[in-house]
Amino acid sequence: PLDKDELGSKSWAFLHTMAAYYPDKPSEEQKADMNNFFHIFSKFYPCNICAKDLQEQLKYSPPETDSQEKLSQWLCKLHNEVNTKLGKPEFDCKLVNQRWRDGWLD
Numbered sequence: 049p050l051d052k053d054e055l056g057s058k059s060w061a062f063l064h065t066m067a068a069y070y071p072d073k074p075s076e077e078q079k080a081d082m083n084n085f086f087h088i089f090s091k092f093y094p095c096n097i098c099a100k101d102l103q104e105q106l107k108y109s110p111p112e113t114d115s116q117e118k119l120s121q122w123l124c125k126l127h128n129e130v131n132t133k134l135g136k137p138e139f140d141c142k143l144v145n146q147r148w149r150d151g152w153l154d
């Protein structure tokens with residue numbers, strides 16, 4: 049079985065990659081579906097404390113589904129809140145598309 053950290057890093061990889069490939073101009077249906085996705089995800093995420101905290105986060109910071117940029121930035125901030133809670137460094141959200149879509153420029 050996956051432990052909490054391995055489940056976490058694999059789940060973040062999936063979530064950030066999904067946000068990276070979300071449409072720039074989503075339809076109303078895509079916006080509603082993405083909002084629903086995160087709410088349902090938070091009910092079934094198989095780490096109880098993580099799922100409970102995520103449900104609270106979604107209440108005060110609902111998914112921003114208007115564009116790829118908005119969704120990716122929203123998810124980056126959400127992940128940073130978890131990073132802070134766990135004593136991990138904050139990620140620079142300006143770099144989120146490089147990390148999860150385009151690859152590093154060097």
Ligand code: FAD
Pocket residue numbers: 052053054055056057058059060061064093097098099101102123124125126127128130131134136138139144147
């Ligand atoms: P992770 O935090 O897993 O990050 C993986 C990679 O994502 C990093 O290497 C980095 O390149 C990149 N990254 C880091 N921050 C960002 C960001 N802000 N935006 C974009 N990319 C970024 N663990 C707990 O112990 N308690 C919890 O309550 C908890 N809640 C969680 C809730 C959710 C929804 C998820 C998906 C995971 C949760 N976890 C929780 C697990 C925790 O967040 C980490 O996944 C785990 O501790 C492993 O950390 P890591 O150092 O491998 O990096």
